[in-house]
Amino acid sequence: MTENIQLPEYQVESLKRLAWRSLRRHRAGMTGLVILILLAFIAIFAPVIAPYDPLEMHPHDRFHPPSPTYYFGADEFGRDIFSRVLYGARIAFGVGGISVSIATILGVIIGLVAGYAGGAFDAISMRIFDVILAFPAILMAIVILAVLGPGSLNAILAIAIVYIPSFARLTRANVLMEKNKEYVEASRAVGASPARIVFRNIFPNTVSTILVQITIAMAAAVLLESALSFLGLGTPLPAPSWGSMLSVGRGYLPLAPWYGIFPGLAITLMVMGFYLLGDGLRDALDPRRQ
Amino acid sequence: MGKYALRRLLQMIPVLILVSIVIFAIIHLIPGNPAEIMAGPNATDEQLAALKQQYGLDQALWVQYFLWLKHVLSGDLGVSFINGYPVGKLILQRIPATIELALAAAIIGLVISFPLGILSSLKPGSWLDLFTTLFSALSFAVPSFWLAILLILLFSLHFRWLPPSGRPPFSQEPVAHLKSLLMPAMTLGIAMAAKLTRYLRSAMLDVLNADYVRTAHAKGLSRFDVVMRHAIRNALIPVVTVFGLQVGDLLSGAIIVESIFAWPGVGRMTIQSIGWRDYSMLQASVMFIVMAFLLVNLITDLTYGIIDPRIRYD
Numbered sequence: 203m204t205e206n207i208q209l210p211e212y213q214v215e216s217l218k219r220l221a222w223r224s225l226r227r228h229r230a231g232m233t234g235l236v237i238l239i240l241l242a243f244i245a246i247f248a249p250v251i252a253p254y255d256p257l258e259m260h261p262h263d264r265f266h267p268p269s270p271t272y273y274f275g276a277d278e279f280g281r282d283i284f285s286r287v288l289y290g291a292r293i294a295f296g297v298g299g300i301s302v303s304i305a306t307i308l309g310v311i312i313g314l315v316a317g318y319a320g321g322a323f324d325a326i327s328m329r330i331f332d333v334i335l336a337f338p339a340i341l342m343a344i345v346i347l348a349v350l351g352p353g354s355l356n357a358i359l360a361i362a363i364v365y366i367p368s369f370a371r372l373t374r375a376n377v378l379m380e381k382n383k384e385y386v387e388a389s390r391a392v393g394a395s396p397a398r399i400v401f402r403n404i405f406p407n408t409v410s411t412i413l414v415q416i417t418i419a420m421a422a423a424v425l426l427e428s429a430l431s432f433l434g435l436g437t438p439l440p441a442p443s444w445g446s447m448l449s450v451g452r453g454y455l456p457l458a459p460w461y462g463i464f465p466g467l468a469i470t471l472m473v474m475g476f477y478l479l480g481d482g483l484r485d486a487l488d489p490r491r492q
Numbered sequence: 493m494g495k496y497a498l499r500r501l502l503q504m505i506p507v508l509i510l511v512s513i514v515i516f517a518i519i520h521l522i523p524g525n526p527a528e529i530m531a532g533p534n535a536t537d538e539q540l541a542a543l544k545q546q547y548g549l550d551q552a553l554w555v556q557y558f559l560w561l562k563h564v565l566s567g568d569l570g571v572s573f574i575n576g577y578p579v580g581k582l583i584l585q586r587i588p589a590t591i592e593l594a595l596a597a598a599i600i601g602l603v604i605s606f607p608l609g610i611l612s613s614l615k616p617g618s619w620l621d622l623f624t625t626l627f628s629a630l631s632f633a634v635p636s637f638w639l640a641i642l643l644i645l646l647f648s649l650h651f652r653w654l655p656p657s658g659r660p661p662f663s664q665e666p667v668a669h670l671k672s673l674l675m676p677a678m679t680l681g682i683a684m685a686a687k688l689t690r691y692l693r694s695a696m697l698d699v700l701n702a703d704y705v706r707t708a709h710a711k712g713l714s715r716f717d718v719v720m721r722h723a724i725r726n727a728l729i730p731v732v733t734v735f736g737l738q739v740g741d742l743l744s745g746a747i748i749v750e751s752i753f754a755w756p757g758v759g760r761m762t763i764q765s766i767g768w769r770d771y772s773m774l775q776a777s778v779m780f781i782v783m784a785f786l787l788v789n790l791i792t793d794l795t796y797g798i799i800d801p802r803i804r805y806d
Contacts, residue, residue: 333510337782338744341762345514345778348766349521425635429748432637433763445637452641452752459645466638474633 221410224486231482237475245291252285256442265458275460278450283461286442287468293443294472297354297436298423301361306416308362309369310408316370317377318400324374331367339364339422340429347435357436361426365419372415376408410487417480421473428469444469497794504786512564515779516557519771529769530573569779570772579776583758587780589659590757593680593750594742596673600681601688601738608685609692610724613700624689631686636745640679640752647675657754676753680745684738691734695727702726729796736792740785747781 225231244251253273260266260280268275274283316324334342346360380386381404389403430436431445439446444465451461527543528535535543544550547570548559563570569580612624648656655672662669699705700723708718746759754760758777765773 329506329510332507333514336507336511336786337778338740338747338785340744340747341778341781344747344762344766345518345774348771348774349518421633428635429637432635433748433751435766445635448638448641452637452644455641455645456649459649462638462641462645466635466641469635469638470630470633473635474629477629477632 221483221486225482228482228485230478231486234475234478234480234482237471238479241291241472241475242295244288245295248285248288248292252282252288254282254285256281256286256289257440258282258285265454265461267458268460274464275458277447277458277461278454283447283464286447287444287464289442290444290447290465290468291472293354293437293441294424294427294469297358297361297427298420301358301427302365302416302419302423304358304362305365305419306369306412309366310373310405310412312366313370313373314377314400314405314408317374318381318396318404327370328374331370334364334367339426343426343430344433344435347430352435352438354437354441357427357430360430361423364426365423368419369412369415372411373408376411377404380404380407410483414480414484414487417476417483421476421480424469424472424476497790500790500793504790507786511782512561513557515775515782516560518775518778520553520556522769522771529771564779569776572773573770574768574773579772582761582773583776583780586756586758586761586777589755590743590746590750590759592673593676593746593755593757594739596677597680597684597742597745598739600677601684604681604685605688605692609689610696610719612689613693613696614719616697621693624693628686628690628693631683634683636679636683637748637752639682640675640749643675643678657752659755672753672755676749676755679749679752680742683745684742687738688731688734692727692731695730696723699723699727732795733792736788736795739788739792743781743785743788 225235258281260276260282263272263276263280264278266272266276266280272282272284274287277283277286312327316327337345342364343357343360346363347356350356350359377400386399386403389399394403427436428443428445428448431443432449434446434449437443437446439450447465448462451458451465455462522529527540527547527549530547531539531543541550548556551559560570567580569578569583571577572579572582608620608624608627612618612621615621644656647654653671654675655668656675657672659672660668700719705718705722708722709715713721743759746755746757747762748759749755750757750759751763758780762774762777762781765771765777
């Protein structure tokens with residue numbers, strides 16, 4: 203009996219290898235992966251790579267144009283924009299990563315339970331998600347932050363809430379598709395508990411679509427975080443969030459055009475990395491495209 | 493069709509009720525009492541009590557909700573915490589600017605995406621196709637506020653062609669008005685165009701490989717006729733969905749883009765009301781955007797039936 207149940211795990215393992223092999227052939231997907239590895243490296247080793255502390259002020263070098271001393275120029279306090287952009291990767295990964303993790307865990311659990319159990323829990327949770335989805339994502343986040351007050355933690359919470367429904371709905375749809383299949387019936391027939399069926403049997407079969415959704419949500423979360431910081435509702439100054447750097451830089455465009463360019467380039471690069479990786483994963487994990 | 497529309501409207505009711513509770517909650521979840529915010533820091537207890545009574549803030553929360561709902565349904569959205577003007581009037585003044593911006597952006601989006609999407613699908617692998625693919629991939633990643641900054645750097649600071657912000661009245665300065673519209677509309681329109689182009693191209697590629705298109709070629713129709721009369725019409729079906737979603741995106745994009753270009757629409761009002769802690773104004777502008785968003789989604793759904801008579805709503 204135990205052997206029967208362990209069989210799917212063996213298949214997941216081989217799908218993983220198959221997916222990796224086809225991802226390696228996917229040019230866009232690999233480009234995304236390389237971009238993200240590079241950015242992760244920058245985020246981890248920012249203190250080593252950055253020539254200056256991101257908060258260190260050089261009053262004599264206010265708005266110093268890009269030069270060998272300040273690669274991306276200096277800002278209104280003479281801080282090195284290059285160092286700030288490097289450190290900004292930490293905030294982007296951090297806020298995006300934590301909020302998407304929360305959204306994934308909560309969304310997947312709710313989706314699994316709602317899809318398998320159905321009934322009142324399903325109906326109520328799906329109606330609540332309808333309400334969240336009735337708001338454009340940024341507006342929902344703005345409303346949450348207007349109520350909770352601005353700040354990094356609240357921004358993480360707002361972004362997480364905004365993306366829970368997409369994970370829950372996706373997981374629920376997967377469960378609905380899987381739950382009448384033979385392997386689930388077999389598991390039920392041998393007396394497995396609902397919890398075991400949902401988490402041990404059905405869940406592994408939803409992992410690949412959730413993985414794709416995570417990369418897409420990361421791209422969206424990085425964009426949303428920078429937008430909220432741009433509006434002054436996210437990561438507070440003087441932390442080097444890319445969004446708030448652009449927001450301040452916008453006020454100095456005639457004096458320091460570089461201030462409005464480099465942080466945006468960084469956002470674009472990271473979002474592009476996640477989108478491309480998501481594209482690659484989708485193709486690699488879809489058995490029909492093998 | 494009529495039945496389906498009615499059913500969709502009825503299905504919206506529970507969502508609308510929950511949405512209204514969320515919007516009502518905005519004022520009541522904020523730290524501090526609305527009366528205290530309205531009265532300011534120097535208000536006496538008597539003034540506070542009077543304000544609370546005037547706005548019904550001393551009643552049970554559910555009573556307040558139904559009172560608020562009754563007022564909203566009769567068109568009374570309350571008064572601004574800051575200047576005491578009726579919020580409904582303030583919103584009405586801002587709506588034309590937002591609609592104008594959304595329309596201009598949609599036109600820019602369509603004008604760019606249709607030729608790009610269709611031409612690139614006719615010659616897959618060409619330079620134009622490569623450019624199109626790059627253009628749409630980039631647009632997913634470029635944040636609207638950064639695109640806005642780049643446009644300002646280029647058109648306002650470098651070439652000095654367009655004003656970086658504002659909206660002079662059309663009746664007095666029509667040319668200046670149109671010039672001020674161009675950059676915000678481009679910011680929103682380019683993002684829209686990129687997504688539309690991508691979908692239009694892939695929908696066209698699907699359709700161009702379909703059997704009936706081969707038949708149309710075989711019976712001797714010119715390439716132009718095949719594309720214009722057979723392919724595009726069918727490729728439009730999935731594109732309409734995307735267009736609908738994009739119009740929804742225009743509304744949320746307007747929140748940021750209006751703020752950057754000081755465009756006096758509902759989006760800018762939303763952000764301003766947070767800065768001013770004017771929660772009744774925030775409530776009203778959020779309500780407007782959500783209603784418009786839901787309406788656009790509904791219209792998008794209903795449009796399928798008009799474009800594709802095969803789709804039956806039952």
